[in-house]
Amino acid sequence: MQASRILPxxxxxxxxxxxRQEITGNFIALGIIGAIRVPKVPxxxxxxxVFTRWVAGFGEFHENIQLIGPDQETVLRKCETKFALRDPSxxxxxxxxxxxxKFEVSGTYTIxxxxxxxMKLRYPIPVxxxxxxxxxxxxxxxxxxxxxxxxxxx
Numbered sequence: 001m002q003a004s005r006i007l008p009x010x011x012x013x014x015x016x017x018x019x020r021q022e023i024t025g026n027f028i029a030l031g032i033i034g035a036i037r038v039p040k041v042p043x044x045x046x047x048x049x050v051f052t053r054w055v056a057g058f059g060e061f062h063e064n065i066q067l068i069g070p071d072q073e074t075v076l077r078k079c080e081t082k083f084a085l086r087d088p089s090x091x092x093x094x095x096x097x098x099x100x101x102k103f104e105v106s107g108t109y110t111i112x113x114x115x116x117x118x119m120k121l122r123y124p125i126p127v128x129x130x131x132x133x134x135x136x137x138x139x140x141x142x143x144x145x146x147x148x149x150x151x152x153x154x
Contacts, residue, residue, distance in 0.1 A: 041106050
């Protein structure tokens with residue numbers, strides 16, 4: 001008897017800033033994130049990606065990636081993807097993109113990776129407010145005014 005469906009294994013899940021694909025088909029994860037350090041909260045992350053690779057499965061599947069807040073209940077973002085593995089020797093690569101994610105407070109956020117309602121992985125992503133390095137200016141990036149420079153009339 002031949003199996004009609006085998007739930008896949010999660011080979012990896014990586015939170016990163018971007019994912020690119022080379023002409024060879026290989027993927028490049030850019031800016032792998034283990035923690036998010038910010039000067040203040042609330043703050044908006046322009047783009048976050050969750051790269052997942054599924055192996056050793058057979059059939060059609062439904063992947064659900066969620067970013068959960070520090071209260072461990074609030075789902076800030078989620079991405080659902082359908083994929084198929086036609087042979088257990090094949091793999092499937094998915095990239096969930098979370099654009100414009102707002103982090104209201106610092107704390108430990110969580111990424112959950114679920115396939116067909118089965119939790120495969122859950123990992124923490126700390127969001128921490130950090131002080132700027134000593135000597136760093138907190139002023140705007142506008143050039144300082146030269147007191148000796150001639151004044152323009154507007």
